[in-house]
Amino acid sequence: MQRSYSRLLGVVGKPNTGKSTFFSAATLVAAEIANYPFTTIKPNRGVGYVRSPCVHDEFKVKDNPRNSLCLDGTRLVPVELIDIAGIVPGAWEGRGLGNQFLDEIRRADALIHVVDASGGTDCEGKTCKPGEHDPLEDVKFLEREITMWMVTILKKDWSKISRTAEADKKGIASHLEERLTGLGIKRQYVGEAIRAANLNVDKPVTWTDEDFYRFVDTLRRISKPMLIVANKIDLPTAKANVERMKKLDYTVIPCSAEAELGLRRAAEKQLIDYKPGDGNFKITQPEKLSAGQIKGLEAIKEKILSTNGSTGVQEALNTAYFKLLDMITVYPVEDLEHLSDHNGRVLPDTYLVPKGTTAHQFAYIIHTELGENFIYAIDARDKRRIGEDAILKDRDVISIVSAKKRA
Numbered sequence: 001m002q003r004s005y006s007r008l009l010g011v012v013g014k015p016n017t018g019k020s021t022f023f024s025a026a027t028l029v030a031a032e033i034a035n036y037p038f039t040t041i042k043p044n045r046g047v048g049y050v051r052s053p054c055v056h057d058e059f060k061v062k063d064n065p066r067n068s069l070c071l072d073g074t075r076l077v078p079v080e081l082i083d084i085a086g087i088v089p090g091a092w093e094g095r096g097l098g099n100q101f102l103d104e105i106r107r108a109d110a111l112i113h114v115v116d117a118s119g120g121t122d123c124e125g126k127t128c129k130p131g132e133h134d135p136l137e138d139v140k141f142l143e144r145e146i147t148m149w150m151v152t153i154l155k156k157d158w159s160k161i162s163r164t165a166e167a168d169k170k171g172i173a174s175h176l177e178e179r180l181t182g183l184g185i186k187r188q189y190v191g192e193a194i195r196a197a198n199l200n201v202d203k204p205v206t207w208t209d210e211d212f213y214r215f216v217d218t219l220r221r222i223s224k225p226m227l228i229v230a231n232k233i234d235l236p237t238a239k240a241n242v243e244r245m246k247k248l249d250y251t252v253i254p255c256s257a258e259a260e261l262g263l264r265r266a267a268e269k270q271l272i273d274y275k276p277g278d279g280n281f282k283i284t285q286p287e288k289l290s291a292g293q294i295k296g297l298e299a300i301k302e303k304i305l306s307t308n309g310s311t312g313v314q315e316a317l318n319t320a321y322f323k324l325l326d327m328i329t330v331y332p333v334e335d336l337e338h339l340s341d342h343n344g345r346v347l348p349d350t351y352l353v354p355k356g357t358t359a360h361q362f363a364y365i366i367h368t369e370l371g372e373n374f375i376y377a378i379d380a381r382d383k384r385r386i387g388e389d390a391i392l393k394d395r396d397v398i399s400i401v402s403a404k405k406r407a
């Protein structure tokens with residue numbers, strides 16, 4: 001399948017919360033899962049999917065997807081995930097290989113923080129009595145670890161950077177931008193964080209430690225947006241904690257990664273009819289299931305799907321892409337009459353692009369040559385011409401007309 005993802009979702013949290021279970025459920029990559037801390041050391045990488053209603057029903061055509069899948073009217077668009085080793089308190093100072101693990105976060109564009117909402121995992125990632133640990137503490141803890149890791153990296157050269165910036169008048173933002181690209185932080189976020197933290201750009205040498213921390217913490221929030229997966233909701237102690245977590249200033253998604261993994265594996269073997277994110281499933285081959293397996297599946301239906309609506313894994317991926325990263329789906333086509341590419345494939349591709357992408361930028365995303373030779377685009381819904389600055393909308397079907405008539 002052709003690559004369609006351009007962003008990386010990082011699955012993070014302290015050890016033993018279910019990160020690898022979540023990752024496996026989302027990608028079906030067989031990552032190691034066990035009931036003790038630091039099961040994962042080397043990060044796992046894999047491809048999951050975000051779900052979006054396909055446009056083929058609306059256009060009354062039968063599609064032949066190429067870079068994505070279409071199941072019963074739902075497009076599944078591939079996205080990449082990285083499952084990172086558990087982070088313990090003091091990781092930023094190097095505890096528990098913390099620096100090395102935090103370093104993996106560099107590459108992630110958004111973070112999925114998996115928390116054990118049942119309160120059955122202590123600060124260090126060891127199993128404790130369910131309800132004994134307060135999962136709200138984990139949220140603050142991870143924010144601080146990531147911020148302090150970034151502070152440490154930036155602090156190293158701070159006095160030099162701030163003095164040079166005052167002397168050469170190039171501005172602190174541009175110096176920080178250079179320093180920060182190594183952390184996978186886009187240039188525009190630096191200025192945004194300086195403004196949001198209300199700091200004096202002309203006098204960086206006067207920034208106090210507290211100012212500096214505030215800037216970096218703001219930068220973390222802007223550059224590595226995060227949502228919380230309140231995992232293990234199949235355990236009774238999770239319910240009250242999930243309600244408390246929902247009051248935080250975060251999108252909190254109640255989840256049972258274990259339930260999703262069970263459903264995905266059963267669906268893969270065609271024992272059940274289930275699409276990731278569905279609120280229900282149907283057993284298709286009961287004769288191939290043991291009484292225990294059927295009981296397990298029924299329990300998932302009763303305890304998770306009917307009360308929570310879904311297992312939460314798919315919702316987390318969709319929220320990360322469509323809310324945190326603010327992406328939309330766009331379908332490029334060449335032939336407007338058949339909505340096909342030059343091989344006659346109908347609605348072959350779904351692209352995930354940032355909200356605000358213009359028709360011209362979209363042409364560049366498809367192919368540099370198409371961007372360079374762009375003349376105008378056509379919106380397949382009303383067959384109207386749109387200019388280079390026209391901002392695309394979610395589920396737009398677009399044909400690009402270029403000087404070389406290339407798709």
Ligand SMILES: Nc1nc2c(ncn2[C@@H]2O[C@H](COP(=O)(O)OP(=O)(O)OP(=O)(O)O)[C@@H](O)[C@H]2O)c(=O)[nH]1
Pocket residue numbers: 014015016017018019020021022032033034035036037038039040041085086087231232233234235255256257258259
């Ligand atoms: N009850 C319940 N247990 C879960 C769930 N998700 C994961 N677990 C269990 O939690 C334990 C830890 O799961 P992992 O996926 O290995 O956790 P991790 O966060 O990757 O752990 P490290 O790699 O050590 O950081 C295992 O025993 C899983 O079976 C869930 O949704 N519900």
Ligand SMILES: [Mg+2]
Pocket residue numbers: 019020021032033039040085
């Ligand atoms: Mg793991």
